[in-house]
Amino acid sequence: MSAGIYIHIPFCKSRCSYCDFATDVYRNNDAVERYVNALITEITNQPKVKSQKSKVETIYFGGGTPSLLTANQLEKIINILHQTFSFTENLEFTLEMNPATVTLEKLQDFKNLGVNRASFGVQTFDDRALKLLARGHNADDARKTFELLRQANFENISFDLIAGLPNQTLQDWEDNLYKALDLNPEHLSLYLLEIHEATPLAEQIRSKRQPLPDEDLAAEMYELMLEKVAKSGYEQYEISNFSKPNYLSRHNSKYWLCEPVFAFGVSAHSFDGKTRWANERDTNKYVQLIESGKSPIVEKNELDEVQVAGEFAFLRLRLTKGLNLEEYKERFGIDLQAKYAEDLKHLKEAELIEFENSHLKLTKKGMVYSNEVFAVFI
Numbered sequence: 001m002s003a004g005i006y007i008h009i010p011f012c013k014s015r016c017s018y019c020d021f022a023t024d025v026y027r028n029n030d031a032v033e034r035y036v037n038a039l040i041t042e043i044t045n046q047p048k049v050k051s052q053k054s055k056v057e058t059i060y061f062g063g064g065t066p067s068l069l070t071a072n073q074l075e076k077i078i079n080i081l082h083q084t085f086s087f088t089e090n091l092e093f094t095l096e097m098n099p100a101t102v103t104l105e106k107l108q109d110f111k112n113l114g115v116n117r118a119s120f121g122v123q124t125f126d127d128r129a130l131k132l133l134a135r136g137h138n139a140d141d142a143r144k145t146f147e148l149l150r151q152a153n154f155e156n157i158s159f160d161l162i163a164g165l166p167n168q169t170l171q172d173w174e175d176n177l178y179k180a181l182d183l184n185p186e187h188l189s190l191y192l193l194e195i196h197e198a199t200p201l202a203e204q205i206r207s208k209r210q211p212l213p214d215e216d217l218a219a220e221m222y223e224l225m226l227e228k229v230a231k232s233g234y235e236q237y238e239i240s241n242f243s244k245p246n247y248l249s250r251h252n253s254k255y256w257l258c259e260p261v262f263a264f265g266v267s268a269h270s271f272d273g274k275t276r277w278a279n280e281r282d283t284n285k286y287v288q289l290i291e292s293g294k295s296p297i298v299e300k301n302e303l304d305e306v307q308v309a310g311e312f313a314f315l316r317l318r319l320t321k322g323l324n325l326e327e328y329k330e331r332f333g334i335d336l337q338a339k340y341a342e343d344l345k346h347l348k349e350a351e352l353i354e355f356e357n358s359h360l361k362l363t364k365k366g367m368v369y370s371n372e373v374f375a376v377f378i
């Protein structure tokens with residue numbers, strides 16, 4: 001089975017008000033340089049990962065804002081990856097980018113280094129909402145960066161958009177969708193806003209400076225999105241992900257198919273099919289651990305057969321293909337319908353799941369309330 005590699009680049013131009021990722025505000029190139037050196041040491045020193053035999057078929061630079069790296073820094077990381085792993089021929093190489101963080105020249109350098117997919121954080125085309133989210137760019141910046149990506153011959157671009165923002169109406173969301181579809185990206189990741197406890201946005205909502213987004217309205221936005229996106233030639237393949245034919249994210253699919261992903265950098269999470277492990281979440285501590293010759297891994301969890309079966313079930317359910325019940329029985333020796341008979345009956349009555357050709361799938365409603373279904377298997 002081929003593997004994926006994830007590299008976390010934690011730096012961002014500023015911090016968005018809803019974000020709870022492991023990120024740091026970009027201060028100067030020295031800090032990035034030091035981090036890149038730590039990353040290279042981590043990749044060089046991981047015996048467990050180096051001893052694995054699978055070829056790598058996807059690389060994903062996520063963050064943070066990986067497009068803040070210089071071409072030189074990116075090249076150094078790529079070189080060490082090539083020295084450490086062997087790659088399949090049709091490598092998918094994604095780099096997350098944010099508007100107004102790249103020039104045409106930089107994009108051409110990235111392309112020459114092998115990046116062949118851009119995951120582009122647009123989030124919304126509404127300037128007022130961008131300000132509320134403290135995104136640090138406006139809608140025009142997003143359009144201009146998209147143009148630059150096309151000029152640099154990026155033929156596989158994914159857009160991230162968020163629905164359910166405070167004060168966002170159904171009409172606003174529809175306008176956003178049309179603006180995204182007008183640009184005709186190959187892939188769309190469309191998320192409903194999640195409010196994370198320790199973020200400025202959560203505080204604004206608690207102190208009633210911003211309204212709590214309405215759950216029913218968010219569900220309507222989700223339904224609208226399914227309808228509009230399907231009409232524009234995109235196929236939904238996962239709860240939040242849509243692609244033109246042959247452009248689904250092979251890297252992200254690895255997570256849903258429980259395939260190995262080796263991750264490096266601060267807060268990076270790896271999985272080799274049996275064990276999950278995670279790195280230190282604080283960038284300074286991560287760098288210090290590596291510089292003092294210690295492992296950055298702070299958590300390791302070997303899954304037993306029951307946990308592997310549970311994860312397999314709920315991750316497959318994220319995919320529109322659903323969970324193949326025969327494959328599940330063959331792999332784990334468990335008759336899922338018998339084992340979870342009572343729970344499945346309730347979920348079916350609530351119209352959250354359906355059975356089709358020996359597959360268990362989420363319904364449209366089940367995709368909005370997927371956590372209620374997943375809870376059965378965790």
Ligand code: SF4
Pocket residue numbers: 011012014015016019020021023063064065098121
């Ligand atoms: S750009 Fe992305 S990772 Fe960076 S602060 Fe904003 S949401 Fe977080």
